[in-house]
Amino acid sequence: MAGITKTRGYSIGQIAAATGANIETIRYYERIGLMLKPDRTPGGNRQYDETGLKRLFFIRRSRDLGFSIDEIRALLGMVESEETSCAVVHERTVAHLRAVQNKIAALKKLEKTLADMASHCSRGDVPDCPIIEALYEGG
Amino acid sequence: MAGITKTRGYSIGQIAAATGANIETIRYYERIGLMLKPDRTPGGNRQYDETGLKRLFFIRRSRDLGFSIDEIRALLGMVESEETSCAVVHERTVAHLRAVQNKIAALKKLEKTLADMASHCSRGDVPDCPIIEALYEGG
DNA sequence: TATACGATCTGTAGCAACTACAGATACAAG
DNA sequence: CTTGTATCTGTAGTTGCTACAGATCGTATA
Structure with a gap:
């Protein structure tokens, strides 16, 4: 009962810590449509699932490799569409x-x-x- | 009488062409205090002398070499002050x-x-x- | 001298890719 | 139930320019 149930998902601080991204940057990614809008807690805090966490890892790694936001957008688009x-x-x-x-x-x-x-x-x-x-x- | 007298100085377009800088960039350099405010024609157009032209060459070359604006500011300060x-x-x-x-x-x-x-x-x-x-x- | 046309003028807004607040809530622990 | 940390939204700042808009200047030509 008191344990951290996985179903709760991750707070923005948790995925920030996990990926090394800064919280404001994650919100920025969401604003520009690079991160998808996550669920919210009843109080309005962002709640990420594995998918969101993975996406952020992908973005960070790509940024570290010098890909621009637009390039990443394209890459993510390819991942999404099965055709590519x-x-x-x-x-x-x-x-x-x-x-x-x-x-x-x-x-x-x-x-x-x-x-x-x-x-x-x-x-x-x-x-x-x-x-x-x-x-x-x-x- | 019809010849271009040197005493007239250079227009912003002329120093832009000479240095390869863009006109808006030169005005930007002036705004941030990197270029000094030049004389003006009676109508209000900028008129640069050799000093201004040289300064712009210095700035452009330094930028090409990757120096930041602040670094250039420091370098120019050193040039100015005889002590350094x-x-x-x-x-x-x-x-x-x-x-x-x-x-x-x-x-x-x-x-x-x-x-x-x-x-x-x-x-x-x-x-x-x-x-x-x-x-x-x-x- | 009139006029047309290009060059400049000021001021502001936009670009990438964040970062840094302020002031208000949410949430978890004791 | 209080305290304290985490998040929230929204906006403004960063670097080094670039790109307008709308007005004025300057000059070459008729």
């Missing part, structure tokens, strides 16, 4: 992978430029700083 | 470089995960997609 094939999911994943690789390439260039700039600096008390000069470059 | 040494600028640059390197490392991990996920997918019409399974991971 694994091939389409694969396509999207690869597209995202490419984007990540492009970002890495861009950041590497940037890293090189910054490292070069830093290496040219004597770090002394000189007022003429080669880093500053480099930042004015192009003018 | 090159060493401090170096320090900030290296700190930023570290941040970039950390981001690269994080993205590389992510890249690996995505590549692994994609490689496990047969790309067939199978409804059970290993990518989707992987996204549900943690639940």
Whole structure:
């Protein structure tokens, strides 16, 4: 009688703790339609079931992997509709992978430029700083 | 008489074209105090001089290198104040470089995960997609 | 000189993806 | 039944812009 019956479901705080998401973020996901509207307790508190919990795990994991909200929306749509094939999911994943690789390439260039700039600096008390000069470059 | 006299300065459109910045962005930089308020024509249009143009080049270049507005504010402050040494600028640059390197490392991990996920997918019409399974991971 | 047309003007609202309140309830434990 | 924590709604802030609307400026041409 006093035990936590599973049928009660999970409070928003519980799924927040379980997934590492922040409560306000979960409500935000609901507002933008990424999380479905859960049941409520008689008092009006959100009550999630396994499905909701899983969906949040899916969203968090996808976000961690850098998928945008819109991409996640599309992925969830595919999961929902039985028609969509694994091939389409694969396509999207690869597209995202490419984007990540492009970002890495861009950041590497940037890293090189910054490292070069830093290496040219004597770090002394000189007022003429080669880093500053480099930042004015192009003018 | 009909020639473009340099003393007239540059319009916002001209410095936008020169630096590649967008006009609205320049006004935004002014609003947040990154660009200084320029002179105005009798009619009220902005008129920039070399100093303004150079400052915008500096800002754009720094942004391209991934410095945040606040970091640029600090860098510009150092340029302004004669007291600040090159060493401090170096320090900030290296700190930023570290941040970039950390981001690269994080993205590389992510890249690996995505590549692994994609490689496990047969790309067939199978409804059970290993990518989707992987996204549900943690639940 | 008149006028047409593009460039600028101010001010505000929107974007992603959250985060951070305020002020009011709900709920669980003692 | 009280206390204290958890949630509730709604709104505003964050970063770095971008995109309007509706008015005015500036200039090239007839």
